[in-house]
Amino acid sequence: MKNSFDDLPEQVSILLQEVRSIKELVLKTKETDDSPKVLNFDRTLVHIRGHGLFCSKSKLYKLCSDKTSGFPVHRAGRQLIFRSNEIDLWVESQIHSSEKSELNSIVKTSQRRSKIFKNKHYER
Numbered sequence: 001m002k003n004s005f006d007d008l009p010e011q012v013s014i015l016l017q018e019v020r021s022i023k024e025l026v027l028k029t030k031e032t033d034d035s036p037k038v039l040n041f042d043r044t045l046v047h048i049r050g051h052g053l054f055c056s057k058s059k060l061y062k063l064c065s066d067k068t069s070g071f072p073v074h075r076a077g078r079q080l081i082f083r084s085n086e087i088d089l090w091v092e093s094q095i096h097s098s099e100k101s102e103l104n105s106i107v108k109t110s111q112r113r114s115k116i117f118k119n120k121h122y123e124r
Contacts, residue, residue, distance in 0.1 A: 038081055044080075073091075
């Protein structure tokens with residue numbers, strides 16, 4: 001399709017309509033943008049502490065370097081990059097695992113106490 005100078009106003013109006021529709025799409029995606037937020041090291045530390053878990057800088061570095069910790073970290077060269085939604089899931093799993101370990105500790109302590117009580121009771 002060859003465009004002539006006479007078709008120029010019509011072509012410009014078509015382009016303007018397309019630009020408007022693209023602009024509307026961009027604005028809609030900005031409003032519903034659920035993409036994960038990227039955090040640097042210091043922001044991640046604040047994010048974790050905001051959930052109520054105390055974490056020092058050295059502890060966070062250890063978690064990042066330990067492949068078996070399951071800590072969600074990404075590397076871009078030498079820079080550590082974190083995604084807030086992955087950090088949220090990790091923190092939640094840590095809270096649940098600590099609750100389970102505390103419950104197991106309470107159960108084991110009560111079992112030991114009941115054994116001690118039974119032994120003392122039979123000795124009398």
